[in-house]
Amino acid sequence: MGKNILNYVGVIMVLVGALLMILAMFVAPMGDLCDQNWYTAGSLVLILLGLVAHVVINKYITKE
Numbered sequence: 001m002g003k004n005i006l007n008y009v010g011v012i013m014v015l016v017g018a019l020l021m022i023l024a025m026f027v028a029p030m031g032d033l034c035d036q037n038w039y040t041a042g043s044l045v046l047i048l049l050g051l052v053a054h055v056v057i058n059k060y061i062t063k064e
Contacts, residue, residue, distance in 0.1 A: 007062055010054025017046035 020043045 004062060007058060010050045010052070010057060013050025013053060014047050015050075017043045017050060020046070 021040070024039065024043075
């Protein structure tokens with residue numbers, strides 16, 4: 001891992017997806033979003049794509 005921000009794009013995506021799921025559970029105005037499947041599925045897809053992006057970027061794209 002280096003100082004390049006590209007190495008951390010996948011981790012940032014995972015954190016944003018997890019934060020969206022957490023906010024839907026604890027913030028009162030977003031509480032209704034918990035029952036919406038598109039919101040939950042979108043957060044889950046963001047987390048999964050972040051994991052894949054992190055592995056692909058760090059294994060194949062960035063060479064140090």
